[in-house]
Amino acid sequence: DADVTQTPRNRITKTGKRIMLECSQTKGHDRMYWYRQDPGLGLRLIYYSFDVKDINKGEISDGYSVSRQAQAKFSLSLESAIPNQTALYFCATSAGTGEAGELFFGEGSRLTVL
Amino acid sequence: SQQGEEDPQALSIQEGENATMNCSYKTSINNLQWYRQNSGRGLVHLILIRSNEREKHSGRLRVTLDTSKKSSSLLITASRAADTASYFCATDGYSSYKLIFGSGTRLLVRP
Numbered sequence: 501d502a503d504v505t506q507t508p509r510n511r512i513t514k515t516g517k518r519i520m521l522e523c524s525q526t527k528g529h530d531r532m533y534w535y536r537q538d539p540g541l542g543l544r545l546i547y548y549s550f551d552v553k554d555i556n557k558g559e560i561s562d563g564y565s566v567s568r569q570a571q572a573k574f575s576l577s578l579e580s581a582i583p584n585q586t587a588l589y590f591c592a593t594s595a596g597t598g599e600a601g602e603l604f605f606g607e608g609s610r611l612t613v614l
Numbered sequence: 615s616q617q618g619e620e621d622p623q624a625l626s627i628q629e630g631e632n633a634t635m636n637c638s639y640k641t642s643i644n645n646l647q648w649y650r651q652n653s654g655r656g657l658v659h660l661i662l663i664r665s666n667e668r669e670k671h672s673g674r675l676r677v678t679l680d681t682s683k684k685s686s687s688l689l690i691t692a693s694r695a696a697d698t699a700s701y702f703c704a705t706d707g708y709s710s711y712k713l714i715f716g717s718g719t720r721l722l723v724r725p
Contacts, residue, residue, distance in 0.1 A: 543702070
C-alpha cells in the first residue's frame with residue numbers, strides 16, 4: 501500500500517458543489533501539506549499543518565479549507581467549487597525536524613469543475 | 615509568487631547525453647531540494663542540499679548550490695529514456711519550514 505493515499509483520484513463536479521479531497525498517511529509524519537498543480541505553474545501551497553492543532557495558510561488558500569482529523573489524516577475542502585479550481589491536487593507529508601525536510605507525495609487527485 | 619524558477623522550461627536531448635537544469639531563487643534558504651515528476655504522477659524526492667554545502671552527488675545526479683548567486687543546478691549524466699520527466703527545485707526560505715516549488719523543467723530524453 502502507498503505511504504500517502506489520496507481519494508478520490510479523479511473527480512468531475514459542477515460549479516457550486518462542495519468537494520472534499522482526503523489524504524491519509526502511514527509514515528507517522530507530523531507535517532502534512534496540500535499543493536495544487538496547474539500546467540506551467542508548478543506546485544503552489546494551499547495549506548499546511550505541522551501537527552493536529554496547527555493549521556496554516558499557504559500561498560493560495562482562498563476558496564479552500566482544511567481539516568486535520570488526526571495525525572494521519574488531512575482533508576482539503578472546496579466549499580463551493582468554481583471552474584478555475586480545476587487542477588491536480590497533491591497531498592504531501594514530511595517528518596518534523598528543524599528544517600523543511602523531504603516531502604513524500606501522494607499520487608494526486610485530479611479535479612475538474614464544470 | 616514562485617520562490618524558485620527553473621531554466622530551461624523544456625529540454626530535449628539524446629540518450630547518453632548529459633542534461634543540466636538550473637534553478638534560481640529569491641530569498642535566503644536553509645536547504646534546496648530537487649524533485650522528479652513522471653507525467654501526472656506524484657513528485658519523488660531526488661536530493662537535498664543544505665546552504666552550507668556546495669555540491670552533492672547521488673548516483674548519476676550531481677547538484678551544485680551557489681548561495682551568493684542564489685542558484686542551483688541539477689546535472690543528470692548519461693541520460694536514459696527513463697529519465698524523461700519534469701524536474702522541480704524547491705526551497706524553504708530561511709525562516710520557514712515549508713517548501714515552495716518552481717515551475718519545473720520538462721526533460722525529454724530521445725532513445
